[in-house]
Amino acid sequence: MDSKFLPFVLLFLLLLLSFSIISAAIPVPEAVIFGQHLTSEPTTTNDFPPSTFSEVMKPIQLPNTKACSTLLLQHDFGNSYGSPPASVQYTRPSNCSSTDFTKIVLEWNATCKGRQLSRIIGIWLSGAELFRSYTAQPRARGIVWTVKKDITRYYSLLMSNKTQTLAVYLGNKVDNHTNGVYHVNVSIHYYPPEKKTKTNTKTTTLHVNSDHVFKEWADLIIPISQNLPPLNDALWLKIYYSNDVKTKQFAIPPNVYRVVLEVYVSVDEADQLWPKNFPNDYLSANNLTGYPGNGPFREVVVSLDGKIVGAVWPFTIVSTGAINPFLWRPISGIRAFDLPSYDIEITPLLGSLLNGKLHDIAFSVTNAFNVWLIDANLHVWLDAKSEKTKGMLLNQTISPLHNSVNSNFTGFVGTFVTSVQRSIKSTGWVETSFGKVVTESTQDFNLSNIMVMGHEGGAQTVNQQLSLTTVWIPRCSGQ
Numbered sequence: 001m002d003s004k005f006l007p008f009v010l011l012f013l014l015l016l017l018s019f020s021i022i023s024a025a026i027p028v029p030e031a032v033i034f035g036q037h038l039t040s041e042p043t044t045t046n047d048f049p050p051s052t053f054s055e056v057m058k059p060i061q062l063p064n065t066k067a068c069s070t071l072l073l074q075h076d077f078g079n080s081y082g083s084p085p086a087s088v089q090y091t092r093p094s095n096c097s098s099t100d101f102t103k104i105v106l107e108w109n110a111t112c113k114g115r116q117l118s119r120i121i122g123i124w125l126s127g128a129e130l131f132r133s134y135t136a137q138p139r140a141r142g143i144v145w146t147v148k149k150d151i152t153r154y155y156s157l158l159m160s161n162k163t164q165t166l167a168v169y170l171g172n173k174v175d176n177h178t179n180g181v182y183h184v185n186v187s188i189h190y191y192p193p194e195k196k197t198k199t200n201t202k203t204t205t206l207h208v209n210s211d212h213v214f215k216e217w218a219d220l221i222i223p224i225s226q227n228l229p230p231l232n233d234a235l236w237l238k239i240y241y242s243n244d245v246k247t248k249q250f251a252i253p254p255n256v257y258r259v260v261l262e263v264y265v266s267v268d269e270a271d272q273l274w275p276k277n278f279p280n281d282y283l284s285a286n287n288l289t290g291y292p293g294n295g296p297f298r299e300v301v302v303s304l305d306g307k308i309v310g311a312v313w314p315f316t317i318v319s320t321g322a323i324n325p326f327l328w329r330p331i332s333g334i335r336a337f338d339l340p341s342y343d344i345e346i347t348p349l350l351g352s353l354l355n356g357k358l359h360d361i362a363f364s365v366t367n368a369f370n371v372w373l374i375d376a377n378l379h380v381w382l383d384a385k386s387e388k389t390k391g392m393l394l395n396q397t398i399s400p401l402h403n404s405v406n407s408n409f410t411g412f413v414g415t416f417v418t419s420v421q422r423s424i425k426s427t428g429w430v431e432t433s434f435g436k437v438v439t440e441s442t443q444d445f446n447l448s449n450i451m452v453m454g455h456e457g458g459a460q461t462v463n464q465q466l467s468l469t470t471v472w473i474p475r476c477s478g479q
């Protein structure tokens with residue numbers, strides 16, 4: 001290796017997620033265990049202003065400039081479940097004082113009054129998901145809430161000169177019992193850059209070596225979701241149970257030097273709070289039916305042309321209707337109003353994708369009980385100075401799942417210890433106009449879940465720790 005060999009870690013992320021819940025279990029009916037709860041309040045007069053609900057989140061770092069803002073969509077979601085998403089034509093802003101922006105922020109504003117369950121929300125631009133969230137559960141006097149999300153990473157899509165479709169899905173059902181209609185505004189704020197300085201360029205690019213910089217945002221975003229139209233539903237793919245596999249095809253241009261798959265995940269019905277799902281041996285030994293099972297471990301497996309390329313072990317998002325809705329008002333559970341997405345670095349496998357052919361990307365969920373809502377965006381970086389790049393996978397190590405479940409119970413009482421590890425590591429090179437780049441991508445997962453059932457099954461305590469490490473190391477080998 002020559003002296004230009006410059007390894008360094010560009011992204012290191014360690015998440016230690018600890019999750020602990022205590023709740024009533026057996027013999028409470030199944031619907032209360034994993035379903036949602038509604039709160040009951042006396043109807044009030046109209047004298048009170050609506051309550052403001054919110055999520056505690058890190059503030060978005062904004063430049064010190066005035067945003068150019070557009071209200072894109074104003075819509076009332078009544079009986080919207082199983083209907084096409086609300087949609088509008090989107091064009092990039094043309095009447096702003098600047099045509100270049102350093103930060104782009106999506107703003108969700110909504111009001112609701114009455115009674116309603118927590119509903120799932122998705123927003124897509126040209127089929128690429130930008131935002132996923134749960135609604136807040138309203139009160140009789142009415143509520144209002146605002147969510148802001150930094151969507152600058154979708155820059156190439158947002159600034160494309162084409163007319164695109166912005167689709168907003170909120171699957172609401174209205175009847176005499178759940179009567180809340182969600183009144184929603186979706187806006188985008190475009191922040192022009194501060195006066196040009198050297199630090200400015202530094203924040204938008206990542207240096208691989210002194211001669212070349214990687215652009216921070218992809219040049220192209222390819223949606224891996226359902227086609228719109230015609231569609232009487234949201235754009236996510238629905239994965240039912242553990243043997244279900246959903247596949248989409250895609251092709252990339254010939255001059256790509258980096259690919260990242262961004263995966264959005266959320267869960268409905270029986271798996272909504274999967275870290276407290278019972279192991280099946282406990283259910284069968286106690287003749288329990290109608291309870292969510294398959295134990296507390298879930299893994300979203302992502303495959304490319306039939307081979308595993310990465311995985312997602314999702315963070316547990318507690319919806320505003322789960323466990324006890326009074327816990328989530330006025331402050332929601334962590335990330336309930338802005339569900340995280342998960343990045344998988346595909347670059348080491350780029351070599352097999354550069355042949356101009358269609359390729360398959362597939363999702364499945366280990367141990368899934370119905371139903372998982374999954375889609376993805378393929379972020380693609382193009383080599384502007386080359387018509388064709390090439391690449392090769394050097395090495396890939398995928399550890400099989402190390403999954404141990406230790407059940408020790410008598411009747412309804414006992415302890416269950418689940419411990420799972422997985423590691424996926426790929427190395428490959430890509431030849432570009434600025435040299436050969438070797439990329440190493442690693443995902444390390446470790447989960448420990450201790451579930452204790454006490455009081456003749458009347459109390460359940462779950463203590464879960466999940467750690468994820470993602471490392472992406474590109475190095476230029478000069479040439």
Ligand SMILES: *[C@@H]1O[C@H](CO)[C@@H](O)[C@H](O)[C@H]1NC(C)=O
Pocket residue numbers: 068069070071094095096
């Ligand atoms: C730009 O045009 C859009 C659409 O006509 C409008 O909503 C927005 O308020 C305008 N923005 C400015 C800064 O004039």
Ligand SMILES: *[C@@H]1O[C@H](CO)[C@@H](O)[C@H](O)[C@H]1NC(C)=O
Pocket residue numbers: 071107109144146185187
């Ligand atoms: C959203 O709601 C907040 C709080 O009610 C308000 O301050 C803000 O102006 C609203 N934004 C839009 C774009 O409607």
Ligand SMILES: *[C@@H]1O[C@H](CO)[C@@H](O)[C@H](O)[C@H]1NC(C)=O
Pocket residue numbers: 071074109110111183184185
């Ligand atoms: C939505 O926008 C309209 C028009 O600006 C405004 O009157 C209304 O209060 C907004 N609603 C919310 C929930 O922000």
Ligand SMILES: *[C@@H]1O[C@H](CO)[C@@H](O)[C@H](O)[C@H]1NC(C)=O
Pocket residue numbers: 161162
């Ligand atoms: C859009 O951009 C492409 C590539 O930059 C260009 O070839 C095309 O003419 C543009 N179309 C319009 C309508 O501006």
Ligand SMILES: *[C@@H]1O[C@H](CO)[C@@H](O)[C@H](O)[C@H]1NC(C)=O
Pocket residue numbers: 175176
């Ligand atoms: C809703 O309430 C109205 C009036 O009380 C009643 O006529 C109707 O049958 C109810 N609908 C349902 C689905 O319960």
Ligand SMILES: *[C@@H]1O[C@H](CO)[C@@H](O)[C@H](O)[C@H]1NC(C)=O
Pocket residue numbers: 285286287
């Ligand atoms: C479960 O059902 C089987 C067969 O119906 C019965 O033999 C067994 O005693 C039951 N076990 C419990 C714990 O109720």
Ligand SMILES: *[C@@H]1O[C@H](CO)[C@@H](O)[C@H](O)[C@H]1NC(C)=O
Pocket residue numbers: 394395396397425
């Ligand atoms: C491939 O990875 C394994 C395990 O990380 C390592 O032992 C081996 O040396 C690697 N082989 C190459 C050719 O890099």
Ligand SMILES: *[C@@H]1O[C@H](CO)[C@@H](O)[C@H](O)[C@H]1NC(C)=O
Pocket residue numbers: 408409
């Ligand atoms: C199972 O639980 C019982 C009661 O708590 C305990 O006495 C026993 O040692 C446990 N067995 C194992 C293998 O952990």
Ligand SMILES: *[C@@H]1O[C@H](CO)[C@@H](O)[C@H](O)[C@H]1NC(C)=O
Pocket residue numbers: 421446447448465
């Ligand atoms: C996995 O996490 C558990 C609990 O935090 C810890 O005890 C264990 O050592 C970890 N295992 C690995 C392989 O990192």
